[in-house]
Amino acid sequence: MTMVLGIPLGVLLGQLLLGLINGAFYALLSLGLAIIFGLLRIINFAHGAQYMLGAFAAVLALKYFGVNYWAALLLGPLLVGVLGMLIERYLLRRIAGEDHLYGLLLTFGLALIVEGSFVKLFGVSGASYPMPEQLKGGYNLGFMFLPVYRAWVIVVALIVCLATWFMIERTRLGSYLRAGTENPKLMQAFGINVPLLITLTYGFGAALAAFAGVLAAPIYSVTPTMGANLLIVVFAVVVIGGMGSIMGAIVTGLAMGLIEGVTKVFYPEAANTVVFLVMVLVLLVRPAGLFGKEA
């Protein structure tokens, strides 16, 4: 067996693959956070809860209505996206223009309420979601076994991330979003309905989180706190990538997943902290983040 630095190649590649899958989730989640922060200037602490709601939407829709995985992949983001739009319209809009802290506290409070209610309703151990038939099994790559579902997660997360990037950086709607991020008042003076743009943007960010949640349901245990645990790392990813940078969020998300994977092989004890170590180093050298613009 081929060895790399005293580690069997198969083990290393296996961990890299696991890392890449985690990275795909980091990328999807930090992308949504970055988009929301860009236009709303709000640090969306409810993002983890929105991810969890996506996963639970899949579980509950299957249990009570027999909705399959593929439909859940559309339905979950749709429901959570609409919920997000209502939250923006009736709660966040009231504190628009206030200090960042209010948005942070409001979304954090919402997350606690939702997570607390779900613990009460479904218990802390949560539920499991069956692997969809079409994505069972795996490929034998010779040096390792690649489960089909994991490959699917990486591919679909990448497609969604790149499509989102394309929409924001290369389309007319995206130019509204970028311009609205810079100067919303002038956008209004051009006749663009900025409040509507903000509502849609928050809904889209929440929908992205829910999409990640549905994607996670078959491989991670679906619990009320699944999002809260993940969100801390995702915040670190956003800080490393640079607040509000779209490509930064995607690339950093994937990279941090890989770094965690590598760390698991060489020094497993540090695997859960390595992202924060990177964050500290980046903040020391480039306070605006790797892809952020210097303020």
Added chain:
Amino acid sequence: MSNLHVPNVEQLRVVDLHAFYGESHILHGIDLHVRRGELITLLGRNGSGRSTTLRALMNMVGRRTGSIMINGRETVGMAAHLIPRLGVGYCPEERGIFASLTVEENLLLPPLVRSDGMSLDEIYDMFPNLYERRFSQGTRLSGGEQQMLAMARILRTGANLLLLDEITEGLAPVIVQKLAQVLIKLKNKGLTIVLVEQNFRFAAPLADRHYLMDHGQIVEEISAAELDAKQGLLQSCLGV
């Protein structure tokens, strides 16, 4: 096109306009009117309320009272994003070029508000520099080019009432001349223009009338024909 030149159609009528930023009362009862096809200026010192008047017309200040009729529609109480759709184009003092957009994206950003705007080709014809630099980042242009871009952006939308705030500020004389030519062209096309201007020598030969502002009020209305007779007043108010 023909009805654009019908005289005495009021494009803009402002009656007793007051505006407030939070607690501070900044416009104190503005009255003015602009007929279709006219070019008028708001003259005055820095801080006399000229830019604020334009911002108040666009509903970009805190609170407004009084009446603002644009193309016959009352707009006090109208949401900010609906006002441009009445055919108003606003060019802010700081130009408002977006750094995250290319020149062409900046140009295409404002939605069309009327059907008879200039096409992209006509605009590039009028401002050849913008064509050459259409893929550059908007804020990498020179000050003059950015000003051209800020003007071109609202010409494409078909707006027929232009509110232009200090478009010559800080620009080289050759570019100021170019802007004067552009304004004459627009006026000949029948557009209505409200110009906030510091550069009196630029504004004087272009304008049909001038409103002189001080302390958030209009203190005098001067027609082009009266300019010579009222030099004294102008000098004392503008410090020119």
